[in-house]
Amino acid sequence: MNDRDRIDRDRNDHALIVERLARLAAALDRRDWDAIAGIFTPDATGYRRKGRTEIVATIRAHLGGCGPSQHLLGNHRVEIDGDRARSLTYARVYHQGAGAYEGRFYECFGEYEDHWQRTSEGWMLASRVFGMTMSTGDFGVLQPG
Numbered sequence: 001m002n003d004r005d006r007i008d009r010d011r012n013d014h015a016l017i018v019e020r021l022a023r024l025a026a027a028l029d030r031r032d033w034d035a036i037a038g039i040f041t042p043d044a045t046g047y048r049r050k051g052r053t054e055i056v057a058t059i060r061a062h063l064g065g066c067g068p069s070q071h072l073l074g075n076h077r078v079e080i081d082g083d084r085a086r087s088l089t090y091a092r093v094y095h096q097g098a099g100a101y102e103g104r105f106y107e108c109f110g111e112y113e114d115h116w117q118r119t120s121e122g123w124m125l126a127s128r129v130f131g132m133t134m135s136t137g138d139f140g141v142l143q144p145g
Contacts, residue, residue: 014078017087017116017123024125025071031063031145039125041117046128055128064145066106067096073112083118084126091130097141106137 001009020039027035033056040052047058063069075090089112097104110132117126 010080013080013085013118013123014076017078017085018076020116020123020125021073021076021087021089021112021114025073028059028063028071029069031060033060038121040128041119041124041126044124044126044128046125047130061144062142063095065098065143066141067098067102069093069095085116085118085123087114087116088112089114095137095141097138098143101138101141101143104138104141106135106139106141108132108135110134 024036024039026032027039036059037052037056040046040055042052043050044052044055046055049055049058070093072092072094073089075088077088079086090110091112092109093107095106097106110130113129113131114125115127116123
């Protein structure tokens with residue numbers, strides 16, 4: 001592969017990963033548990049858990065019973081290394097309370113560090129860590145569904 005082909009492939013991979021991040025954010029906000037699972041490799045690590053089933057269960061325990069949320073992502077930095085990649089993405093996540101927590105909110109800010117693996121199904125998350133830098137509001141709005 002010549003340098004021009006490698007640059008084109010890396011640009012395309014960068015765009016595909018940023019799109020996967022956007023799809024994951026939307027799936028989190030829609031509470032689309034199957035779509036969330038479909039972005040992680042079967043043995044992924046994330047949210048202090050191992051395996052996509054455990055990862056989704058942990059996410060569900062936080063978002064399943066809270067009101068609407070919005071995951072805003074930006075400042076994407078993606079490094080491609082063959083069939084592996086690393087992305088660093090700023091996040092601002094707003095959660096609205098529901099039920100007993102109606103009228104309250106919890107908002108957090110930080111950066112996702114994601115490691116990706118190219119598979120036959122496209123780029124999939126092999127690991128995810130959220131480094132929170134600040135938060136405001138009532139953490140109690142995060143409830144299981």
